[in-house]
Amino acid sequence: MNTTFLKACKGEAVDYTPVWIMRQAGRYLPQYHTVRSKGSFLDLCKNPENAAEVTMQPVDFLGVDAAILFSDILVPLEKMGAPLEFREKQGPVFPTPIRDQAAVDQLGIPDPEDDLGYVMDTIRILRKELVGKVPLIGFSGAPFTLATYLIEGGSSKTFFHTKMMMYKNPALYHNLLDKITDCTIDYLKGQIVAGVQALQIFDSWVGVLAPCDFAEFALPYVQRIIKALKEVSKLPVIYFANNGGSLIDQSLTSGADVLGFDWRVRLDNVVRMVQGKVALQGNMEPLALFLPPDKLEKRIQMVLDEAKGARGHVFNLGHGIVPETDPEQAKLAVHLVHTLSRKTQ
Numbered sequence: 001m002n003t004t005f006l007k008a009c010k011g012e013a014v015d016y017t018p019v020w021i022m023r024q025a026g027r028y029l030p031q032y033h034t035v036r037s038k039g040s041f042l043d044l045c046k047n048p049e050n051a052a053e054v055t056m057q058p059v060d061f062l063g064v065d066a067a068i069l070f071s072d073i074l075v076p077l078e079k080m081g082a083p084l085e086f087r088e089k090q091g092p093v094f095p096t097p098i099r100d101q102a103a104v105d106q107l108g109i110p111d112p113e114d115d116l117g118y119v120m121d122t123i124r125i126l127r128k129e130l131v132g133k134v135p136l137i138g139f140s141g142a143p144f145t146l147a148t149y150l151i152e153g154g155s156s157k158t159f160f161h162t163k164m165m166m167y168k169n170p171a172l173y174h175n176l177l178d179k180i181t182d183c184t185i186d187y188l189k190g191q192i193v194a195g196v197q198a199l200q201i202f203d204s205w206v207g208v209l210a211p212c213d214f215a216e217f218a219l220p221y222v223q224r225i226i227k228a229l230k231e232v233s234k235l236p237v238i239y240f241a242n243n244g245g246s247l248i249d250q251s252l253t254s255g256a257d258v259l260g261f262d263w264r265v266r267l268d269n270v271v272r273m274v275q276g277k278v279a280l281q282g283n284m285e286p287l288a289l290f291l292p293p294d295k296l297e298k299r300i301q302m303v304l305d306e307a308k309g310a311r312g313h314v315f316n317l318g319h320g321i322v323p324e325t326d327p328e329q330a331k332l333a334v335h336l337v338h339t340l341s342r343k344t345q
């Protein structure tokens with residue numbers, strides 16, 4: 001197996017910089033649409049054979065150094081008892097938002113095998129298909145990001161209801177976050193038992209929090225998850241705090257082995273701040289994949305140069321690849337990361 005990704009996560013020496021791409025399985029790939037057209041997005045997540053097939057597509061086509069399980073951060077919430085819909089053009093919707101104690105009390109803690117067996121089956125299929133290839137990354141949402149979907153009832157621009165609950169009814173907010181955290185610990189432990197080889201925790205919306213609110217309402221739950229995982233396994237954990245450039249010193253206490261960064265920060269500044277305590281992942285602007293090849297090469301070289309001196313570097317985009325991306329450009333980017341980093345090691 002190609003272990004370059006796992007080595008970089010642990011800060012061990014590598015021959016070149018490993019790369020994977022957030023949302024690498026998805027709508028920019030024509031072969032994804034072929035499988036996706038058989039049903040809804042949730043149908044795809046719940047069909048282990050098909051979910052495994054789309055997971056493998058970017059591994060084979062792009063030549064990335066890790067596979068990421070095809071699923072969604074929101075599927076465990078559905079099994080907590082919050083009905084979930086994915087609507088065309090609108091994205092995820094929870095038609096009954098969770099905003100009072102009765103609603104929180106109704107939420108349960110799903111069993112990974114009994115309730116989310118389709119995810120565990122997908123992992124088991126993938127580990128067989130990935131033999132001799134690359135490691136498999138499992139994932140979850142971070143409790144704050146997951147809570148925003150439940151409280152807002154879907155995606156949001158202002159996170160008004162979430163912040164109102166934090167400020168006006170903190171006991172209720174912490175109650176909800178505690179339940180989501182318990183669910184996430186069981187879910188990620190289930191993924192470990194099923195066979196994932198690294199884990200990423202996505203905190204997609206945490207960048208909307210003031211640092212003091214991050215300390216009180218988000219970070220402790222991430223710390224609790226990672227501590228629980230570290231009690232049962234040594235697998236690398238990546239914490240991706242999107243738009244979290246002002247939360248770096250605090251994120252260093254998350255317990256993660258790797259911190260993921262979006263494109264709004266300069267990695268050379270991050271390298272100085274983290275002082276070798278963690279490895280770094282990131283952080284090319286996703287739309288830089290639309291640059292002409294010579295400029296794309298320069299941009300990739302810039303990210304590689306900025307990450308020099310890091311304890312370890314996993315190249316990635318600063319957020320998910322967008323559906324309009326030319327797959328050939330993504331493939332070229334992976335090739336360039338490999339060839340340019342071999343020269344500079």
Ligand code: CP3
Pocket residue numbers: 021022023024025026027036041068069070071072073074086090091092139155202204242320
């Ligand atoms: O990265 C991968 O290739 C693995 C699969 C994966 C998906 N979602 C597939 C997906 C992963 C890791 C996620 C995580 C996820 N889901 C996050 C965190 C990462 C991030 O982007 O910040 C979030 C916030 C979600 C919630 C979610 N799922 C939204 C807001 C949407 C709709 C918006 C959008 O991008 O379309 C989804 C749908 C979704 N998840 C799609 C895919 C491939 C598109 C569904 C389709 O085929 O119609």
